[in-house]
Amino acid sequence: MENIKPKVAIIGTGNIGGAIARGLAQGTIIEASDITCSDHSQHLLDKLKAFNAGIEISVDNVKAVREADIVIIAVKPWVVKGVIDEVKTALDYERQIVVSIAAGVTFEQLLSYLARPSGFNRTTPPVFRVIPNTAIEVLSSMTFISACNASKEQTDLILRIFNELGNALLVDERLMMAGTALASSGIAFALRYIRAAIEGGVELGFYPNEAQEIVVHTVKGAVDLLLKNKSNPEQEIDRVTTPGGITIRGLNEMELSGFTSSVIRGLKASR
Ligand SMILES: NC(=O)c1ccc[n+]([C@@H]2O[C@H](COP(=O)([O-])OP(=O)(O)OC[C@H]3O[C@@H](n4cnc5c(N)ncnc54)[C@H](OP(=O)(O)O)[C@@H]3O)[C@@H](O)[C@H]2O)c1
Structure with a gap:
């Protein structure tokens, strides 16, 4: 995946989702035009557009995730299940990676929200839990990453992306709260x-x-x-x-x- 420029969707562009979008748009791994941000607050989306006109914005979560390789969910923890319920049927678990930024929402919960009936080839996607801090906006975040169901290639990609936005550390899920x-x-x-x-x-x-x-x-x-x-x-x-x-x-x-x-x-x- 070294030379592939992934497309990213960010659902929720508040403090941290917005900071991630700004950080990613300044990095070299993802083109600003390959970032789609979705939120129900139009003024937050307008602020992102003003920061970098290349960033795509939408108030439609389902539309935002369709083209993405990486779907970042950056809403409050209690909203995560509702967002997953909304976009789940539009996700391609063979191709797409799901990244949850929500503090305290475990892999067990995420996999249960994302689970599909056994008729599908893959009943759950590769999932990452990522905990950055607000310094991600100035490319100086200390970010903790935990992986579940992911290949080494996918893990390396997520690490590479967040290392460009500061310092990223891959840890066991049990250390996420301490981090x-x-x-x-x-x-x-x-x-x-x-x-x-x-x-x-x-x-x-x-x-x-x-x-x-x-x-x-x-x-x-x-x-x-x-x-x-x-x-x-x-x-x-x-x-x-x-x-x-x-x-x-x-x-x-x-x-x-x-x-x-x-x-x-x-x-x-x-x-
Ligand atoms: N802040 C940090 O330093 C930090 C660090 C690490 C992890 N986190 C985690 O990051 C997540 C987001 O935190 P935050 O501080 O960025 O929260 P926030 O500022 O409230 O941002 C969340 C955004 O998501 C929007 N939203 C809510 N429901 C939505 C939906 N169904 N579809 C699309 N957008 C929706 C919210 O809009 P409305 O306000 O209109 O509802 C808001 O703009 C949390 O789970 C938190 O645990 C935060």
Whole structure:
């Protein structure tokens, strides 16, 4: 499948479906004109068209999936069954791959929604569960992928597509919820640290816009150090903490207020 440009349908173009469409349209694996987006909110579809006029839009889910090789379902978890019921008879399980973005909807549920009577050659299609985060829009998502009924070729294709939109990791389904907490909700957690640091920066005497610029570049620097040096956070922290110095005093004060345990408790609560 290396040289084949697949056609993609995205059903549901809200926060994440819209972000996927924008991300895919900027990548090299799928042509913008091979992306069809379907939603019942016309204004969301119009925004996608304004972003890239090549993207096809439709309010008809069945029409949207017909030509697609990959059908991405990006609606709220409780809407997934209704969407599958609507498009199921239009799907070709021999040819098409179904990708569910819905957090918490398991393969067992997806296969039961998709199941066809035994008269068909294939009673269920290849299915992937994909959990990206909103940074997919800027090609910087940490994305978890789990495969069911899929060939190696199909799995490689899905990995290739999402690796182009950031970093993709193939995991067992049992790790999808943990991945969702760490990377998908994780975007909100990281941003909450950034917001807290900005507020602290204002208290220290900077204007909010200055504080934001300082904090964002400081966090980017910390991430770049880890990525470039392939080090772990504690090694980089040791390089900043002079014995008896101000950094260790600040860190210890944060820990006294429960910094690490707050983060771990928050992650465990969002599984
Ligand atoms: N947000 C994230 O960071 C994130 C990350 C990973 C996974 N997810 C998963 O992604 C899925 C979508 O989340 P979201 O935050 O993007 O939700 P969202 O912003 O509400 O987007 C869903 C879109 O689907 C539309 N829709 C609803 N029913 C439809 C139907 N039958 N046919 C076509 N379109 C329909 C909705 O329109 P209306 O609003 O008019 O109903 C809405 O525009 C969820 O299952 C979530 O678990 C989200």
